[in-house]
Amino acid sequence: MDYEVVIGIEIHAELRTQSKLFTYSANQFGGEPNTRVDPITLGLPGVLPVLNETAFEYAVMAGLALGCSIAPYSKFDRKHYFYPDLPKGYQISQYDLPLCLDGGIAFDVDDEERFCRIRRVHLEEDAGKLVHAEGLADASWVDFNRAGVPLIEIVGEPDLRSPAEAIAYWRAVKEILEYLGVSDCNMDEGSYRCDANISLRPVGESELGTRAELKNMNSFRFVQAALEHEIVRQREILQAGGKVVQETRLFDVDSGTTRAMRGKEEAHDYRYFPEPDLVPMEVDSAWVEDVRSRLPELPRARRNRFVAEYGIPDYDAGVLTAERPLAGYYEQVARESGDPKAASNWIMGDFTALLRDAGQTVEETSVRPEALASMIRLIADGTISGKIAKTVLEQMVSTGKAPERIIEEQGLVQVSDTTSLDAWVTQAIEENPGPVSDFRGGKDKALGFLVGQVMKLSRGKANPQRINERLRALLSGGGA
Numbered sequence: 001m002d003y004e005v006v007i008g009i010e011i012h013a014e015l016r017t018q019s020k021l022f023t024y025s026a027n028q029f030g031g032e033p034n035t036r037v038d039p040i041t042l043g044l045p046g047v048l049p050v051l052n053e054t055a056f057e058y059a060v061m062a063g064l065a066l067g068c069s070i071a072p073y074s075k076f077d078r079k080h081y082f083y084p085d086l087p088k089g090y091q092i093s094q095y096d097l098p099l100c101l102d103g104g105i106a107f108d109v110d111d112e113e114r115f116c117r118i119r120r121v122h123l124e125e126d127a128g129k130l131v132h133a134e135g136l137a138d139a140s141w142v143d144f145n146r147a148g149v150p151l152i153e154i155v156g157e158p159d160l161r162s163p164a165e166a167i168a169y170w171r172a173v174k175e176i177l178e179y180l181g182v183s184d185c186n187m188d189e190g191s192y193r194c195d196a197n198i199s200l201r202p203v204g205e206s207e208l209g210t211r212a213e214l215k216n217m218n219s220f221r222f223v224q225a226a227l228e229h230e231i232v233r234q235r236e237i238l239q240a241g242g243k244v245v246q247e248t249r250l251f252d253v254d255s256g257t258t259r260a261m262r263g264k265e266e267a268h269d270y271r272y273f274p275e276p277d278l279v280p281m282e283v284d285s286a287w288v289e290d291v292r293s294r295l296p297e298l299p300r301a302r303r304n305r306f307v308a309e310y311g312i313p314d315y316d317a318g319v320l321t322a323e324r325p326l327a328g329y330y331e332q333v334a335r336e337s338g339d340p341k342a343a344s345n346w347i348m349g350d351f352t353a354l355l356r357d358a359g360q361t362v363e364e365t366s367v368r369p370e371a372l373a374s375m376i377r378l379i380a381d382g383t384i385s386g387k388i389a390k391t392v393l394e395q396m397v398s399t400g401k402a403p404e405r406i407i408e409e410q411g412l413v414q415v416s417d418t419t420s421l422d423a424w425v426t427q428a429i430e431e432n433p434g435p436v437s438d439f440r441g442g443k444d445k446a447l448g449f450l451v452g453q454v455m456k457l458s459r460g461k462a463n464p465q466r467i468n469e470r471l472r473a474l475l476s477g478g479g480a
Contacts, residue, residue, distance in 0.1 A: 003200040003238065005231055006208055007166045008158035009116075011173055012151050013183040014126065014191035015058045021125045021150035022049030022092065022278075029189045033131070033143040041148045043088030048277050055123065055150035056099075056281070058182035060291050062152055063100025063121045065176050065298060070288045074099045076123075076275040084142050085128035093124035093153075095272040099281075104157075106300060107172035109165050111314070116169045117157040126151050146190075152183075158197065158208060163227035167220050170194060175299040179324045193218035198227055199244070200234045209234075210244040214251060215261060226251035230258055302327055310340035319348055329362040329369050336373035343376060350390055354397045366400030367393075375403040387460045388412050412461065418470065421454075421462055425470045428453040439475055447471060 017027050023040035039047045060070055077095040100121035106113055128147040133139040154173060160166045174192055177183045185192035193216055199209035212230060217223045229251075234244050249258040297305070299321050306317040306327075321327045330347050334340040351372065355365055375392060378384050384392060384407060395406045407413055428450055429436055438446035447468070454467045 001239070002203040003235055004203050004205075005161055005163075006158045006199050006201060006211075007160035007163070007227065008197040008211075009156045009160065009166055009170055010195040010197070011154040011156070011170065012126075012193050012195075013062075013154070013173075013177055013185060015055050015150040015152060016181065016183050017052055017054045017058065017150055019052060020148035021052050021055050021123070023148055025148065027149050029186070029191070031145055033141070033145060036145040037147070041087070041144055049092065049275075051278060051281075052150060057291060058150075058180075059099055059121065059123045059152050060283070060288065061180050061295060062154070062177060062182055063103065064288070064292050065180055065295055066100070066103040066105055066118050066121060066154065066173070068100035068103030068118060068121055070283055071097060071099055071101060072283055072285065073097065073280060074283065075280040076278045077272045078275050079124075080271045081269075083127070084140070085130050085144075085147070087128065087144060087147060091125060091127065092275055092278070094122035097280075098122035099283075105169075105172055105176070107168050109162075109168045114160075114165055114168070116159045116165075119155045119157055121152055121154050124151050124153060125149065158199075163224045163231075166196060166227060167224050170223065171220070172300070175322065179296055179299055181324075187218045187220075190218055194223065196223060196227060198230050198234070200231065200238060210246050212244065212246070212258070213248045214258060215248050217251060222251055222253060225256055226258055229256060233258065296324065299324075299327075306331075310334055310344075312340055312344050316341075316344045316348065320344060325361065325363045332369035333373045333376070336370055337376040337380075339376055339380060342379070343373070346372065346376060346393070350393055351397075354394060358397055360397075365397065367396045371396060371402055378403060378407070382463060383407070384412060385460065385462075385464060387455065387464075391460075418466075420458075421466055421470050422474070424454045424457045424462060425467065425474055427457060429471075429474065436475065 015021075015027075019025060020027050020041065023038050025038045025041055026036050028036060040049055063070055074094065075097050076092050078090040079093045079095070080090040082089055098120040101119070103118035103121070104115055105118070106115050108114070126146050126149040128142055128144040131141045131143055133141060156169065160169055174185045177192075178185050183191060187193070195216060196214040197211045198214065199211035201207065201209040212234070214223070214226045214230065217226065230249070237244055245260075248261045250261045251258050303314075303317040303321045306312055306321060307314055312320075320330045326347075330343060333343040333347065337343050351367075355361065358365075372393075375384075375389055375396070379386055379389050384403075388407075391410075392403050392406050392412065395401060395410075396403060399406075432450060432453060435446040435449045439450070450471055451464060451467050454462055454471070455464065
């Protein structure tokens with residue numbers, strides 16, 4: 001029997017606020033354990049939470065960007081479970097009246113568009129972190145620095161049909177949140193992670209199969225591996241006539257397999273009830289429209305516009321819009337240089353490589369977009385060759401100097417006058433009789449070798465196009 005894979009992703013993204021969701025303690029990764037805490041974070045008796053207004057606005061921004069409607073009335077709830085990293089014995093979250101509802105986003109898989117519906121986006125506080133002591137199998141420590149950090153949970157519908165689709169969707173949401181600036185989505189620090197629900201059902205069936213939940217993962221590679229393993233595991237169970245058990249499972253990185261963690265909880269297991277210490281939220285529609293008007297152009301829309309407006313390939317547009325600062329940098333270079341494709345080539349190639357080697361980002365580099373655009377214009381008007389430009393760009397990244405100044409200081413102007421070129425061309429012809437004979441015998445490839453020899457003699461300063469012209473003229477017996 002053939003089975004269809006059904007996957008739903010629940011994404012947790014920490015919001016990039018200065019303080020925690022209900023208190024003044026710093027929302028900052030790391031630090032000495034239990035130093036970013038306070039009575040509210042620790043859940044001490046008699047304390048009252050106060051909602052972080054910025055976190056609330058960020059959640060609305062995310063909801064709008066993910067195609068959701070914003071609920072005019074929303075509230076917080078207490079989600080009860082007992083675990084050492086949850087100091088109050090409950091998590092302040094949202095249950096039946098979430099902030100954002102009924103959204104969805106388009107994304108691409110193998111150049112084909114897919115769509116995943118989003119059931120809800122709600123606000124909640126993060127839990128603390130358990131640190132398992134090395135060498136002490138029965139001991140763990142608790143760090144509450146992360147407790148109370150604002151999270152949004154993005155609950156997707158089970159619309160994904162393969163691990164590749166799940167990863168593409170998860171990436172697409174990450175790009176959107178980064179463009180908004182509401183989360184840094186730093187997966188190494190755990191600020192962007194997901195739970196993946198996966199089940200199999202016979203092809204043609206509409207009823208969902210029994211699902212397993214893969215819990216708390218923060219790596220594209222590991223999520224894909226975990227989903228692929230779970231497909232194999234569940235298919236083997238079903239083909240043998242068994243039944244898949246609904247449970248939470250963990251992915252073992254070393255073995256590449258999943259293992260049972262606990263039975264899957266249902267909503268009633270958490271004994272939700274309204275949070276009595278926080279008033280319900282009434283959301284003004286005019287304010288929501290003001291927030292909507294301030295949203296940036298989102299990555300997918302920007303990609304499509306780059307292709308249409310600048311005529312660059314889909315691949316280039318995808319690379320250049322992956323990060324908002326890079327997209328803005330490219331767009332300014334493309335406009336000021338007048339050559340969008342050359343701008344794309346330089347930024348995706350040498351420029352990015354040089355920044356990586358220097359440990360810089362486009363936000364940190366001293367090479368302003370107008371300077372890179374100027375260098376591209378200098379290539380176009382013949383002032384410098386592409387080869388010289390590589391040297392110029394290296395100097396621009398390392399010194400921050402303008403390309404014109406570097407060219408003047410180092411005498412890098414491209415040579416195009418016939419007298420100088422003919423001296424180098426003649427020398428190359430005299431020193432390479434074999435390739436000269438090959439070219440005259442009809443082997444055009446030999447000309448490329450001779451052009452390279454002239455470039456070597458000129459130390460890269462000769463105009464390659466003019467070299468080609470002079471070689472052909474002199475080798476065919478012409479002169480001028």
